[in-house]
Amino acid sequence: MLATKELNHQELKDIIYGAAFLGAGGGGSVVQGMAMVKEVVDSGKRVVLVDLESVKDDGLAVVSAGMGSPAAAKHGWRNEHLPAFDLLEKYLGKKVDYVVPIEIGAGNIAVPLHTAAFRGKYLVDADGAGRAIPELELTTFEIYGVPISPMAISDWEGDGAILFTKDSLKAERIARQIVVAFEGCAGIALYPMSGAKLKNVVIPGTLSLSQKVGSLLRKVREENLDVCEVLSKELRGYVLGVGKVTSKTLEMRGGFDFGVVEVELKGGGKLRVHFKNENIVAERDGKVIAVAPDLICWVTTSGEPLTNVDVDKGMEVAVIGLKAHERLRTEKALRAFKHLYSEVGFNIEYKPIEELIK
Amino acid sequence: MLATKELNHQELKDIIYGAAFLGAGGGGSVVQGMAMVKEVVDSGKRVVLVDLESVKDDGLAVVSAGMGSPAAAKHGWRNEHLPAFDLLEKYLGKKVDYVVPIEIGAGNIAVPLHTAAFRGKYLVDADGAGRAIPELELTTFEIYGVPISPMAISDWEGDGAILFTKDSLKAERIARQIVVAFEGCAGIALYPMSGAKLKNVVIPGTLSLSQKVGSLLRKVREENLDVCEVLSKELRGYVLGVGKVTSKTLEMRGGFDFGVVEVELKGGGKLRVHFKNENIVAERDGKVIAVAPDLICWVTTSGEPLTNVDVDKGMEVAVIGLKAHERLRTEKALRAFKHLYSEVGFNIEYKPIEELIK
Numbered sequence: 001m002l003a004t005k006e007l008n009h010q011e012l013k014d015i016i017y018g019a020a021f022l023g024a025g026g027g028g029s030v031v032q033g034m035a036m037v038k039e040v041v042d043s044g045k046r047v048v049l050v051d052l053e054s055v056k057d058d059g060l061a062v063v064s065a066g067m068g069s070p071a072a073a074k075h076g077w078r079n080e081h082l083p084a085f086d087l088l089e090k091y092l093g094k095k096v097d098y099v100v101p102i103e104i105g106a107g108n109i110a111v112p113l114h115t116a117a118f119r120g121k122y123l124v125d126a127d128g129a130g131r132a133i134p135e136l137e138l139t140t141f142e143i144y145g146v147p148i149s150p151m152a153i154s155d156w157e158g159d160g161a162i163l164f165t166k167d168s169l170k171a172e173r174i175a176r177q178i179v180v181a182f183e184g185c186a187g188i189a190l191y192p193m194s195g196a197k198l199k200n201v202v203i204p205g206t207l208s209l210s211q212k213v214g215s216l217l218r219k220v221r222e223e224n225l226d227v228c229e230v231l232s233k234e235l236r237g238y239v240l241g242v243g244k245v246t247s248k249t250l251e252m253r254g255g256f257d258f259g260v261v262e263v264e265l266k267g268g269g270k271l272r273v274h275f276k277n278e279n280i281v282a283e284r285d286g287k288v289i290a291v292a293p294d295l296i297c298w299v300t301t302s303g304e305p306l307t308n309v310d311v312d313k314g315m316e317v318a319v320i321g322l323k324a325h326e327r328l329r330t331e332k333a334l335r336a337f338k339h340l341y342s343e344v345g346f347n348i349e350y351k352p353i354e355e356l357i358k
Numbered sequence: 359m360l361a362t363k364e365l366n367h368q369e370l371k372d373i374i375y376g377a378a379f380l381g382a383g384g385g386g387s388v389v390q391g392m393a394m395v396k397e398v399v400d401s402g403k404r405v406v407l408v409d410l411e412s413v414k415d416d417g418l419a420v421v422s423a424g425m426g427s428p429a430a431a432k433h434g435w436r437n438e439h440l441p442a443f444d445l446l447e448k449y450l451g452k453k454v455d456y457v458v459p460i461e462i463g464a465g466n467i468a469v470p471l472h473t474a475a476f477r478g479k480y481l482v483d484a485d486g487a488g489r490a491i492p493e494l495e496l497t498t499f500e501i502y503g504v505p506i507s508p509m510a511i512s513d514w515e516g517d518g519a520i521l522f523t524k525d526s527l528k529a530e531r532i533a534r535q536i537v538v539a540f541e542g543c544a545g546i547a548l549y550p551m552s553g554a555k556l557k558n559v560v561i562p563g564t565l566s567l568s569q570k571v572g573s574l575l576r577k578v579r580e581e582n583l584d585v586c587e588v589l590s591k592e593l594r595g596y597v598l599g600v601g602k603v604t605s606k607t608l609e610m611r612g613g614f615d616f617g618v619v620e621v622e623l624k625g626g627g628k629l630r631v632h633f634k635n636e637n638i639v640a641e642r643d644g645k646v647i648a649v650a651p652d653l654i655c656w657v658t659t660s661g662e663p664l665t666n667v668d669v670d671k672g673m674e675v676a677v678i679g680l681k682a683h684e685r686l687r688t689e690k691a692l693r694a695f696k697h698l699y700s701e702v703g704f705n706i707e708y709k710p711i712e713e714l715i716k
Contacts, residue, residue: 159522163518174518
């Protein structure tokens with residue numbers, strides 16, 4: 001791609017749809033994402049994507065995100081990420097150049113996209129996970145040692161705080177409490193870093209990839225194509241299974257959604273996807289065929305991306321596996337993901353999807 | 359007094375005892391205050407008091423305090439006020455010159471005294487209430503419009519935040535939540551202001567006054583003097599009553615201690631002191647004889663100052679009333695105190711103690 005590229009309405013919508021698929025079961029809803037895109041488009045603001053290689057080493061990058069539960073909040077989301085971004089920029093006393101998504105997902109892409117548009121910053125074509133993840137410690141920012149603080153947190157009125165902590169666990173503990181004071185919703189701006197640092201830690205090209213996936217899914221819907229054929233070919237994806245959702249369990253433990261979705265496969269057999277917010281392990285007839293950080297993604301056979309909130313009994317779905325980026329496959333990264341397997345009930349070690357699927 | 363004065367061990371102890379009396383029923387315990395004084399003395403640090411008039415207009419003053427419940431905290435108090443002070447000083451990017459107590463009380467004087475000693479700053483001979491008060495909005499900082507933020511809050515490890523809010527209610531709401539993340543104890547540093555501003559808002563001379571009261575009480579104990587005679591003469595105080603505590607009720611509502619202490623008076627009749635954390639209304643045989651902001655103070659007839667936590671059935675006590683400083687008697691100030699009367703059960707307007715006692 002070009003070094004920078006202004007995204008049009010269709011491209012923005014495609015990004016949201018593609019990000020929903022790449023969210024691997026999580027990352028927020030398409031509805032939430034599309035509402036933010038609409039706000040951006042209606043306002044006439046521009047979203048300018050910059051590819052990671054073109055980011056200037058001495059530029060300043062900041063992660064923009066939301067925290068808390070818009071569903072639980074009294075008023076829903078009210079663009080809390082903007083005052084949080086402003087608070088951090090003011091604190092840093094320097095112009096922020098680049099806005100970076102914390103992870104890929106329909107909601108969690110929309111927030112930094114909205115910030116970039118309304119604050120006139122570049123949106124970086126990269127993110128801190130290349131998928132959605134249940135915990136901050138699984139971001140590449142954490143894995144590759146970017147300090148989380150100074151971290152800004154704000155409510156929609158602009159009341160907030162700059163946090164200074166020795167690690168992200170403490171920052172998250174404080175921030176979660178502040179979210180309570182804010183009645184469920186906060187904007188955050190965190191991981192301020194140089195462009196040079198950014199290049200060394202994030203997963204590159206994930207917004208372009210989201211856009212590509214979104215446009216492919218659109219084509220599938222418009223031209224009534226075979227979603228498995230399109231995605232496996234265009235994304236080098238693995239079809240883990242196609243069939244009908246026969247059951248879904250959901251249990252809330254420690255602030256996370258745990259559960260299993262069972263799919264009765266077209267050709268016979270059962271596929272089970274085990275999630276902690278996002279999809280962690282897929283097994284077919286008792287054999288593990290894909291594990292995080294590799295991506296286990298939902299899509300309806302008609303081409304609608306799904307999160308674990310959306311997946312429901314009776315749906316005709318395709319489960320597509322994608323290789324995680326090499327930055328999520330280092331020893332360090334895999335160590336961070338390891339605890340997830342036992343949390344969803346598996347005593348296993350990571351193996352790459354391309355080996356498991358054989 | 360001299361412009362600055364280094365306080366010796368005896369003077370420090372007297373300040374704590376006197377502050378316990380002037381706390382008007384609240385402000386923390388003598389035990390807590392004495393422990394901090396001991397730490398200061400053992401460390402060989404100096405406490406240098408500066409009188410308000412000598413404060414430089416372009417100097418920088420900061421209020422140092424604790425927040426939360428050391429009793430409820432897992433580990434008790436661990437000098438959280440020091441990293442909070444450091445955090446604010448670092449944020450402000452300027453050397454703080456003056457440490458100011460938020461209010462007068464055995465515990466709440468000890469904290470800024472400790473900060474001043476361990477950070478080599480002047481301790482200002484003044485505070486934001488001239489007594490202890492149940493709510494932040496009753497400080498003269500609030501009454502006379504000093505912005506509460508930037509406000510630092512920290513745990514003992516130095517993890518914390520700088521809060522930015524439009525008012526103190528929001529700051530307190532956020533800070534209270536952070537105290538939960540800190541398991542019950544936080545240090546705070548707030549109301550950063552110029553020396554010029556400081557002079558226009560605080561109650562002057564209250565540490566000297568504490569020291570004087572402390573030394574008088576010591577004299578009463580050592581020389582077995584009449585506490586009422588000494589305090590009424592030396593402080594121009596009003597003896598509201600002397601007798602035996604016959605009952606004490608205590609009810610916790612909305613995070614405050616509400617209650618009534620009943621004293622059977624020596625010469626006959628009953629005195630009732632109604633408190634919300636601190637003493638708000640004193641009535642003798644149904645007649646109101648003193649109301650906040652005027653001070654209603656506890657002392658045993660043997661000369662030991664008491665807070666409402668210490669006062670107990672069977673104690674021989676003297677109840678001494680003192681005129682509040684004129685800065686607490688302005689229309690603005692009295693408006694802030696007004697809601698307290700109905701909260702402790704009285705539908706009254708403020709009248710000065712010198713009129714009520716007639």
